[in-house]
Amino acid sequence: MRNIDLDDLEIVHAVIAHGGVARAAHVLHRVPSNVTTRVKQLEARLGVALFVRRGRGLVPTEQGRLLSAYAERMLRLADETESALRAGRLLGTFRLGSLESTAGSRLPGVLARYNQAHPAVRIELVTGTTGALIGRLSRHDIEAAFVSEPFNAPGLAAQAVFEEELVLISGHNVGVVRRPADLGRATLIAFANGCSYRRRLEEWLGEGGMLADAVLEFASYPAIVACVAAGTGVAIVPRSVLLGLRAAEAVRVHPLPAHLARNRTHLLWHPGQESLALQGLRSLLGAASAIDGAPPPVDAACRPVSGRQA
Amino acid sequence: MRNIDLDDLEIVHAVIAHGGVARAAHVLHRVPSNVTTRVKQLEARLGVALFVRRGRGLVPTEQGRLLSAYAERMLRLADETESALRAGRLLGTFRLGSLESTAGSRLPGVLARYNQAHPAVRIELVTGTTGALIGRLSRHDIEAAFVSEPFNAPGLAAQAVFEEELVLISGHNVGVVRRPADLGRATLIAFANGCSYRRRLEEWLGEGGMLADAVLEFASYPAIVACVAAGTGVAIVPRSVLLGLRAAEAVRVHPLPAHLARNRTHLLWHPGQESLALQGLRSLLGAASAIDGAPPPVDAACRPVSGRQA
DNA sequence: TCAATATTTCTCATATTGAGAACAAACGTT
DNA sequence: AACGTTTGTTCTCAATATGAGAAATATTGA
CATH class of the missing domain: 3.40.190.10 (Periplasmic binding protein-like II)
Incomplete structure (x- = not known):
């Protein structure tokens, strides 16, 4: 199993942050002997001295301070994990992902038209790399995303929109x-x-x-x-x-x-899960592509598709 | 104590990634009954259904998928924690944060000069809002960041660099x-x-x-x-x-x-923790500001400062 | 219908955990 | 120097958690 444990990290971090075993124990509602024991167990498992025993106190080593910094990050992320689960997902907004290049060059005209047609839709446009956007789409962080070939997105629907x-x-x-x-x-x-x-x-x-x-x-x-x-x-x-x-x-x-x-930009989304906002965008994109003289979009909405060119 | 545990996260993630209890158990070198038990305990502790039991398998709920995404991050960070402890401190890259506007308008000239002076330094430039950048700096995700007033960054050092x-x-x-x-x-x-x-x-x-x-x-x-x-x-x-x-x-x-x-852009960093890469950037910025005719930077390196204008 | 597959429930031995008492060392005051 | 206080550590023990394995149950496909 794993060598590190969130409770261990919390204990080490508290000893350093509060300046000692007794104070850490008090803050964490534990007895000092348990704090001592847990620290020693962790040191043994990691094979690293996290503290120097000097006088009546513990002085953190450089590795102890390094671990404490990581402990902060781990504990924060753990709290965030629980909060996210409790909050579930809120979809009050049309969250759209895009490559940064597409956002700056292709989308302004599209979004201007879209805003005129749907002034009540609040848009949140986030940018990222193709890989990151697909990840966020898979996790339902965003509802749709403009990504570029080559990409692999099993289970997602795709529509080629820009050349x-x-x-x-x-x-x-x-x-x-x-x-x-x-x-x-x-x-x-x-x-x-x-x-x-x-x-x-x-x-x-x-x-x-x-x-x-x-x-x-x-x-x-x-x-x-x-x-x-x-x-x-x-x-x-x-x-x-x-x-x-x-x-x-x-x-x-x-x-x-x-x-x-030669490179195509595709819009990706989860099949069967289109909000009205996304449907509006998709039909606008169909019209926009025709105006720009691009070939008609390859509409693969009903089947998952890989963006690799055959 | 905490509701989540790294072993629990690893188990849930494996069930989803490998498509079932038996396969997850095999990969993790556990028996299926223990996988089932641990998943149910975690569901009970979190008060959330992570899976729908359908047929002979488990289908992840949206919350199960959400947790799996977080599990990945937690497990990756845990591995990184252990690696960092084993390796001591490794600073392979100069991770620098910036406002997007600053990155596009002010930094190219600076970074071109910097790259000429320090061609061996690998730079990773990430962009974000002032609030997000300060958060990442606090978490040691990035070593320094260009942010704009107004900001509040207790404990961080600041140097005003652009007007x-x-x-x-x-x-x-x-x-x-x-x-x-x-x-x-x-x-x-x-x-x-x-x-x-x-x-x-x-x-x-x-x-x-x-x-x-x-x-x-x-x-x-x-x-x-x-x-x-x-x-x-x-x-x-x-x-x-x-x-x-x-x-x-x-x-x-x-x-x-x-x-x-009137708005000033500041460079923020942790006092007393400057790498050579950051020191090089800071002295270059001193020179750059003078060349651009801006006022000399207010160097507040030795005390934390709030960016609010008095 | 039946065999194979997948998950779950139950039992039990072992490991881990946390509290508390006792001890040892360091420190500060008189 | 003596003594009281503070701090961390060791040891003991009861309670809880954990993981393996056997048996049971449900689903699926031939």
Whole structure:
């Protein structure tokens, strides 16, 4: 079984926070002998001295303080877990997830139209990587999410809604790039693991027999594009993102091979669980795609689908 | 004592992940009867049905799935706790938090210089609201964070680094705005609760005796500015953000009263716990502020300070 | 209908836990 | 130096929790 136990953590944390065994015991409504015993048992199980016995007191070691910091996090998360269970889930709002790039470039027009048609719907738009958004959708944190290929979302319904072209961007300090080796030792700037575009970047590098060397992880496209413009590194972004950013004028755009450049954005949701808010968005997206000249959406609402291209 | 226990969480998570009691028992090297017993005890203690007994199997309820998600986080953090104790302290990455607006407008130049000076430092830049960032800093999720006034961060050190001017932005469908009543029934677009700029917006409305009526919550400045440009609503943003976004050309900018418009961004960190990476950033920021013509930073490194203006 | 599968209930031996008494060491006051 | 107080530790023991295994029950599919 496990070496650590939430009660143990609470005890160690209290001894440090309150300055001793007796005070900790008092606060926790325990007897001092039990506090002593539990601390010693934990030390033995972990094989680590959490305290130095000095005089009449216990002085925390560095490892004792480290454990106490982690104990705080664990105990807080445990309390949050119980609270969340008690509260259940409240769905007073249309919680929609999106890639940050999609939120900035594709959604404003859509959401403006949506707000006009449904002014009473309160929207909460959260952004994240494809992997994280699918996770939140699975956990019902959000009702629907715009994600990019490649993705795997068994049990979820999908509708392809936007067509993106991915491009490599670099500062002017980088010449023409046709293959990964042209990059030399450039720093890569990307979203966190779980971002489909980052995966494309890593695929492309892998095709050229290269590995990502230095990676900076940013959670904001304006920051990524601006840093690329400043010469910090290179990145892969949808071309549509560049249209809205002034910093894009200062970057060099390199096309990618067609099998990497072509990328679809899909809307995902739980089949059979559509609120009226989501239904409204879906029909608006059908109309929007036709207006933009994209192909008609592939409506896979009735069957789970993987977003991998066959 | 506590209602939840790490072993319980592991069991519930395994039942859901492996599709049943028998399989979970096998994976966990337990007997099925014990898995059943532990699940039922936990359900009783929490007062919540985690599973529906259907046919020969257990179907997770929504709360069972919610708990399983939390279980993952708890178990991961527990493993990390033990690993950290075994390894001592590992600082492999400089985890830096920032407001999204600051990340896109102020940090690229700073980070480009930083990367040149410290190419070996791996940076992970996360964005969030002031409130959320302070929370993450307190929990040692991040080492430092750029936040905006007003904030309250007892125990943390602060250095004022950027001066921002907040402005109200609207679409062209809104005329001249001098006071809140000029807005009529416009929709407000803002970051989530915990965002200092949103608080300013609500203060300003309050001064005019108005309440926020319809609020859309977005987590992306490009999306906010683009939606304002599309006529969806109004927002308060730092003027520096507009410089980098093309959509800003299509918005109307209204100055705010000086006591609301003037806003400082501060870097926060734990006093006495600066890594070399953070020290490098702080000295770079000192130099950067001088170059930009901003006033010298108020260096409050040696005492906790509240960001409220006196 | 019957065998296989999956979960549950029940029993029991063992382990863990927490309280309380007694003890030892350190510290401060007189 | 003596003494009282404070702090942490060791030891004992009763109560509770835990995990394994056998038996029972319900469901499913051939």
